Amino acid sequence: MLLNSYTFLLVFLPVVVVLYWLVPRGYPRMLFLIAASLVFYGLWDWRYIPLLLGTTLVDWAAGHYLARSAAEGASRRRKLILAAAVAINLALLGYFKYRGFFADSLDGIFRLLGADEPLSAIKVLLPIGVSFYTFAGISYAVDMFRGQYPKAKSVIHYLAWVTLFPYILAGPIIRYGHVGEQLERSQQKFRWALVGTGLFFIVMGLAKKMLVADMMAPYVNDLFSHHAHLGLWSGWAAALGYTLQLYFDFSGYSDMAVGVALMIGLRFPQNFDSPYKAVNPSDFWRRWHMTLSGWLRDYLFIPLGGSRGGAARTVRNLLLTFLLGGLWHGPAWTFVFWGLLWGVYQSVHVLAKKYGFAPRWVWLNRILTFVAATVAWVFFRASSMRAAADVLKAMAGFNGVSGEGILRVAPVLAAFIAGGLLWVNLLPNSWQIQPRPKLRYALLLGVVFATALLALSKPSPFLYVQF
């Protein structure tokens, strides 16, 4: 089930919210939440529920042991348990997400070495949300090892967190330390303010997705599918269009997840903070997919040594972190290169700052960061490295101003790009708007909500669901 579907918005969500508040607090409410989340997940593909539950129980057991044995410090046994938990999660991720990719890559290497027989094709259906719940499991085990948070009150609370329907499909990546304590709290009461705020976020998110991102999508898809025929304008339109489409799509999803969670009394962390206002690559990643970047920082960059040990070690750690961050997004060389490119951006920024080369003018910094992000998104979106190269070639003017004259930038797309650029640069984001219970806001949001609902006639999954 999609968050942006009639079934979810008009049936599932209202029913679950009403029943959630009617069910007695404590374990009955948690059990209800788990059941609702499993129904939500199962309606997507019920065959992967046992996998989800199995991984969850393994992570719970590992975390439980690590929390109970905290007095042992970093003992060998604790390290082994942690390593096993992390390995199981990574193995799961590797099997379902990367098996085909590595087989294809090996096949390519064998071909280069002269082998004739290709490896047998491997096609495994990707369990939806696997990237998110395996990261959740890893973060819990590591946090318990570190003694970062108290352990989950029970396996029920742990399960309620992992399967939580507002985020199971596409994030944000939420750690037990953030939501677990809210789930365990028993004094939470129903408040209309929560429903009102939740609706505010849901409407904002749905409008971003249905009325902006999805309106741009057909034009952007068309341009990227004709990558070899793009000119200067159409190349930039493709790149800028996708830059904005992805932001409105994913931040729209994140807003909806926050809104849905608020309706059941849970407060999710912020995932986007006007990323295109960033003044350098490091700032960008403090604002874009903040829960993922925080995860990579705490569970990868810092354990690798972070910025201790001088510029060379920092650069190495940044490159490695972003390379793996790129690969997390999907089994393709375009994602690997995209991650690597961000690692290079970050490294250049670290070195420029260290040696005093960083520009001082804020608007120049913002423009440079935005252009760098736009170039990187070309790799993220392109179907192949060759397609990405074609788009970048067009953007650099190698194909002339209008390409082969086949593709023109539709005025609608140009208008969306201009409007979108003004929006992301000048307007406050959803978290910077204080919702107020006034009739004029209700009127405005009601009209926007209705318009977005009427745009739902075709199924349109959020872009990050595929990751």
Added chain:
Amino acid sequence: MTPPDEPTPTTPGTPAHDDAGPLRPDEPGYPHGAYEEPAIETATPPSGSLKLKQRAVPDPPEIDQAQGRKAFWFVLALVVITLVVVAGVVALNVVADPYGTVGTHLFPTVTTSDRTVKADRIEALKQPPQLVVLGSSRSMRYEPSYLEKKTGLRTFNAGVNGIGGTADAWAMTQFIHEVWPDSHPAYLWMVDVESFVPFEVQARTANEPRLAKFVGAATAGKGVVQLAKAIWQNRTTEFSLDTAKDSARLLIYRKKAKNSQSKYQKQILADGVLKQRLWTKKEWSRRYPNSVQRYSDLYKNVYHKIDPQSQTYFEKTLQFMNDQGATPLIVLTPINPKLAKILNPLGRLQRHQQVVSYLESLQGKYDFKFLDLTDPSVFGFDPKQFYDGMHMTTINTEKAIDYILKKTGGVPPVKPPASGQ
């Protein structure tokens, strides 16, 4: 990702809490999940594991909980306004009915398909047809004038586009019978091997209310219950902004819409046949690869057995024809041998055999004559007179007609039932 030498971000919009005392966990602004960042500038912690230093995770901005009553009215107003706007748009779509899906018939539709034009042509006939040609797009160039010359029967070509289409044949026969209830035409039914693909009512048929009612795809607006049923059946169309755009266009330009001429209105002549067009190499090189792709996909991915629901419509139509005293000529349509060679290994050969066996099995049950023209060499076709893998020019269809009439001994005469059903 934040390199640790960067300042910790602050998030604007976090509600200020000016209370002197500490926040309760259920209050907005309480630092949920506050955790510690590693003391990376110092030595490794003594336990051997990293411990992160304090980092507050801000909550989303919320409506002030003290305004609970106002929040209730806010939610209520938002929901009511949403429902009013949605209901307004649906009402607009139902009244304008731009695609003819709910059958309010207050305005002309904006989608004029071949079904609409054929229905118009049937209504415009001065006399009922004595011979009706049925089938898919492959039948649309069997010329009524040529058939009339050969058989002496006033002919109408009721073939319509689309793979599958046993339901279309049913709808067409029913519509002709509705317009000319006392007529008892003979039938030449050009059936494709692909007529029995997994069944669906073609959208073009569902969007033409005069035909849709025969295949249960739309119900004309007779009464509130039927209207509600029709809206529900077409909910993705009615609850849609795209439809609303067409509804608005229709209301603003209703005169233009009435006079608008679709390509079919120009191409389909008064007797239902497609206007003649010469074969060109350019068209062949454009269309043939498309037909290879389309039918290869069909046989590879979709058409693995003949569909029971398609069979039901087929037999229902045969029964109706027999009840009307007609013995239809059922002809399996020709396929370009070049395309057949590609499709045969993909399963076309088996499907062809299944369809032939099926038709032969019906011989005792229904009254019809059957001829298999799949291989066009039997009627001495001209290989150059195929537009693509399936569609023939009139040079080939005339040869096919000659062969059909010769092999079957002509169109069997109709014996109208005595009761005049």
